[in-house]
Amino acid sequence: MMRNIGEGSRGLGISYRRDYEKEALIVYDTLRVEFDVVFFIESSQPFDNLPSARAVIVVGGDGTVLRTLKKIQLPVIGVKAGRLGFFSSYHVNELEKLKFDLLNWRFREDRRWLLKVECNGRILYALNDAVLQKDVDQKIVDFHVRMQDGTFDYHADGLVISTPTGSSAYALALGGPIMLPNVEAFEITPMAPQFLATRSLVIPSSENVVVNASDPVNLVVDGDVVAKVSSIAVSKSEHEIVLLRPLEYDFSSSIKEKIGYGRRILNGY
Amino acid sequence: MMRNIGEGSRGLGISYRRDYEKEALIVYDTLRVEFDVVFFIESSQPFDNLPSARAVIVVGGDGTVLRTLKKIQLPVIGVKAGRLGFFSSYHVNELEKLKFDLLNWRFREDRRWLLKVECNGRILYALNDAVLQKDVDQKIVDFHVRMQDGTFDYHADGLVISTPTGSSAYALALGGPIMLPNVEAFEITPMAPQFLATRSLVIPSSENVVVNASDPVNLVVDGDVVAKVSSIAVSKSEHEIVLLRPLEYDFSSSIKEKIGYGRRILNGY
Incomplete structure (x- = not known):
């Protein structure tokens, strides 16, 4: 049947x-x-x-x-x-x-938005992150980040620009915060920055961010090496994806189960 | 005259x-x-x-x-x-x-929103942060955080709940990210959490967060010790304050000047 x-x-x-x-x-x-x-x-x-x-x-x-x-x-x-x-x-x-x-x-729709990444006339979409990263044998790179709200400079091995969805991926491994999936923001997390600029920068999802690098670096979108670039523009895209979850799913349980963050440690509460 | x-x-x-x-x-x-x-x-x-x-x-x-x-x-x-x-x-x-x-x-208005903190029938407003913190001679506390999107537990000395404005204050000292002032989110940063839950949690400003503590702890709002509490509710308030800034002011310059984050380090870019 x-x-x-x-x-x-x-x-x-x-x-x-x-x-x-x-x-x-x-x-x-x-x-x-x-x-x-x-x-x-x-x-x-x-x-x-x-x-x-x-x-x-x-x-x-x-x-x-x-x-x-x-x-x-x-x-x-x-x-x-x-x-x-x-x-x-x-x-x-x-x-x-x-x-x-x-x-x-019996499903609930878990909608996640994507970042739009523009470089050299191409448009790519990132569900987790767009990473700019130098080669191993390349010198440390100067990254200049420009947005409506000002500019930030990083002298670092790379930069990870991630969605809330990607906040529990590479950005987390580099010290970034955990963002709930429905936060209207994305974050920039530097990789091995000089000297102490290790913190992530949380940016409203309405921003348009342009990153310029002093040397061409690898652009890695959701884990795929895409190109060598010196400049990219990043903004929230209109695209979203839908994950179907069981009705009982919630994000916090998933985070607690997968990485232990926010999990109850002791009894007696 | x-x-x-x-x-x-x-x-x-x-x-x-x-x-x-x-x-x-x-x-x-x-x-x-x-x-x-x-x-x-x-x-x-x-x-x-x-x-x-x-x-x-x-x-x-x-x-x-x-x-x-x-x-x-x-x-x-x-x-x-x-x-x-x-x-x-x-x-x-x-x-x-x-x-x-x-x-x-010649000023621009720099508007910042406040958190509403409810406890024991009182309402308080935080421009930077509401901190729950144990006394020095008190045992580590279990904090249970509840919101629409789920629950998180921390076994820690305290929790800092901060606005984007407060992200460059106490939360930063505890390892939190830097949030641009116009991000529609606030963050929870644990103080000395067991075991590795040191990351901040970034939460949409539309959330209503309730925190329960296993023992009464100090509630500190914008630096003032307010009460001993076992439970607080936190949400974005309708109140905002206005700082008048020179027209040339921007947040990134302020962050670069005050704490060096995002400041250009080397020449040759």
């Missing part, structure tokens, strides 16, 4: 990371009895001409979810098979729960 | 910190020839029944500006005689510049 899951009888897609093909096949086998699985694709393949679907189940880690979200304009349900899994609310051994939520469409 | 400075012929007030009475008198002598100085008051005195004024010149450090702002609903012009002076754009030896700007009313 094929069961259509509401809205225009559209089915489900499955995208997976190559290493997790076995797990992805288990997901497929679990769902195909009751749902119309309209595609099953390895996440590094081209996504052109895929049939539409109501949602894509992504089997893998955050990288696989990210890659899939940027290749297809559909809501995503992350099924964790990789490491941290901020973008995943289900584990590969919770497929009955997933099936139940799909059958009853 | 008394010169009225526009709008309804209202004059200027002067508020000063006791230690800077000499400097305040110099300000008074410099301005009284051309302006109607309607009051001259030591900042710890009661401000009841003072005549209205177009602005209050505050001679002192940030503490004096803060105290004055909270006692009188008027725009403030800070004249720095104390230490850091984030709230002051003039120094006591720049009085000719101040006079010129007053004569031509």
Whole structure:
């Protein structure tokens, strides 16, 4: 029996990371009895001409979810098979729960906005971050940051410009704060800055930020090295992505579970 | 000759910190020839029944500006005689510049919003921060933070809840980020948290945050110890204050000048 899951009888897609093909096949086998699985694709393949679907189940880690979200304009349900899994609310051994939520469409939409990164006439979108980073054998770089509210200079190995979503990724590893996903701001976090300018700068999402570097540096968008650049412009884009979460999901539980921040330590409270 | 400075012929007030009475008198002598100085008051005195004024010149450090702002609903012009002076754009030896700007009313309004802090039926307002802090001889406290977006727990000596304005004050000293003044967010920064939860949490200004402590702790609002409390509620208030700045003022220059963050270090850029 094929069961259509509401809205225009559209089915489900499955995208997976190559290493997790076995797990992805288990997901497929679990769902195909009751749902119309309209595609099953390895996440590094081209996504052109895929049939539409109501949602894509992504089997893998955050990288696989990210890659899939940027290749297809559909809501995503992350099924964790990789490491941290901020973008995943289900584990590969919770497929009955997933099936139940799909059958009853018990999801909340977790919307996240993207940064628009402009460089050399290209436009790129970052869900987590845009990183400017020198090569290992390159001298420390002067970064000049310009916005409506003034200018800031950093003499550093690099700069991470991240969304609230990205605040728990690379920026966190460099000492940045944790931003709730619905904060209307983004942050700049310097990498190894001279001399003590290690703090992040939190900037309203309405700002347009231009960064100039004294030497060409690598531009890395959501983990992919994109180009050598001397200048980029960054602002909030109109694009957002949708993660489908179980109704009981909340951000704070996810942060507590994944990195332990804000988790209760002692009893007796 | 008394010169009225526009709008309804209202004059200027002067508020000063006791230690800077000499400097305040110099300000008074410099301005009284051309302006109607309607009051001259030591900042710890009661401000009841003072005549209205177009602005209050505050001679002192940030503490004096803060105290004055909270006692009188008027725009403030800070004249720095104390230490850091984030709230002051003039120094006591720049009085000719101040006079010129007053004569031509060359100011921009730097508006800052306040946090509303509710505890035990009282309402207090914080321009910089509300701090919950244990006594020195008290055991480490469990803080439970509740908001729409979930809950966070900290086992710590205290918590600092600060506005963007306060992000360059106590929260900065505890490792927090620098927030531009117009960010619509506030932050919670734990003091000496177990075990590694040292990062700040950046929260949308639309949130209502309730903090419960396992033991009564000191509530310190903008530096004043207010009460022993076990619970407070914090949200953005409708109140804002107005600092009058010279037209050429910008926040980034102030941050660079006062704490060196974002200042250009090397030449050759």
